Amino acid sequence: MKYRQLEAILRRVDEHYADYPHFVKQYALTTAGIAGEEEVFYFLQELTIPHQLLRNFCLVDYTGHRHEIDFIVIFSSFIICLEVKNITGQLDFNVETSQLLRTRSDGMIERFSNPVEQLVRHTRFLSTLFPHVPIVGAVVIANRRAIIGNHDSHIPIFHADYIHSFIEKNLNQYTKPILDIAVFHKQLTALHSPISKPFSFTLAHLKSGVFCAKCSVKMKFIQGKFVCSQCHHQDKLAHFQALHDFRLLVSSKITNQQFCQLCDITSRYAAKRLLKFLPVVQQGRATYYEIPEQILTMTSYEGCISPD
Structure with a gap:
């Protein structure tokens, strides 16, 4: 951990x-x-x-x-x-x-x-x-x-x-x-009693954006996929790494608004489509999405991303 x-x-x-x-x-x-x-x-x-x-x-x-x-x-x-x-x-x-x-x-x-x-x-x-x-x-x-x-x-x-x-x-x-x-x-x-979370942060401490796996440059979300402006790498699932990091550092649950801030996405409707594959957890009036521990091993999900 x-x-x-x-x-x-x-x-x-x-x-x-x-x-x-x-x-x-x-x-x-x-x-x-x-x-x-x-x-x-x-x-x-x-x-x-x-x-x-x-x-x-x-x-x-x-x-x-x-x-x-x-x-x-x-x-x-x-x-x-x-x-x-x-x-x-x-x-x-x-x-x-x-x-x-x-x-x-x-x-x-x-x-x-x-x-x-x-x-x-x-x-x-x-x-x-x-x-x-x-x-x-x-x-x-x-x-x-x-x-x-x-x-x-x-x-x-x-x-x-x-x-x-x-x-x-x-x-x-x-x-x-x-x-x-x-x-x-x-x-x-x-x-066995492992340390659950040695370090804890808030969303405000984290850099916003989704970063290219090839060159680490911040990517843009264009028509349902993330595109790197430097090496032009494209990835529909690049936000999985951001969710993985959020789970490790902040919480295993994330709201649509938090996801928009984390990944620097302006449309909450686009965010909802990107989060559609995650289990929904209702806490009072707030809707949270549960980030699975194995998110980085997920390679695809059908019908969950459509053009913005």
Whole structure:
């Protein structure tokens, strides 16, 4: 959700918005994080021993604090929690000061929060939920150019290509089957509590218009289709992206008037034809159209657009 929202923010929120530079930075960090997870997932996909995998798993503890765990791997005799970091440079971990120091190639030293402490919090909470289950944790460095330096932790820290050896080592240690993998996976999944909407905006914060998928220029609505004035690309369904962004950033429901403002369409009758395929929701005297989550996968709808 967060990544898709950040993508929508960079597309749709004006660059002069006060927090826009913050969102640009968050997008870069989130993109790097996803790339790191993909590196780890590549190795986890090669596992042949029976297991279940949970990715980007989120739990809320008794105090309301969230535990966002990159990977949980469930085996019949134990479970593994993996905290993934996609950082380059020399990485020195210090448990006493709870920090990760990264020394860049130019000699600059930067401080990051210590992923070891994050992981300890996750495994400690899981242990309170399942005290009979052995829980093993590890920090995985996904960037192949990173150098793992000092670390004074009992938590293993290693590169992604060591995952199989780490799992094999623990399989040799925890040999007694105590879990029905499918049942335990279902129990954990029931506890998943994803963040529904990290960022929230109003329509006033968003750029108006429908933008060309080929060159990002604002399109004009002419005779039932959107036309790009620069590359001349034409698309009857170009407004789907605008609706998708509105759903991510504002609301899953939109009125005719809001749609006209969002897509910069002057005719409410043309807007009504473009919205005709959406389910209608009546709230008091107002009519809303429900934007489906899968709107970008919809490729056509017949009889819903006619020339303006």
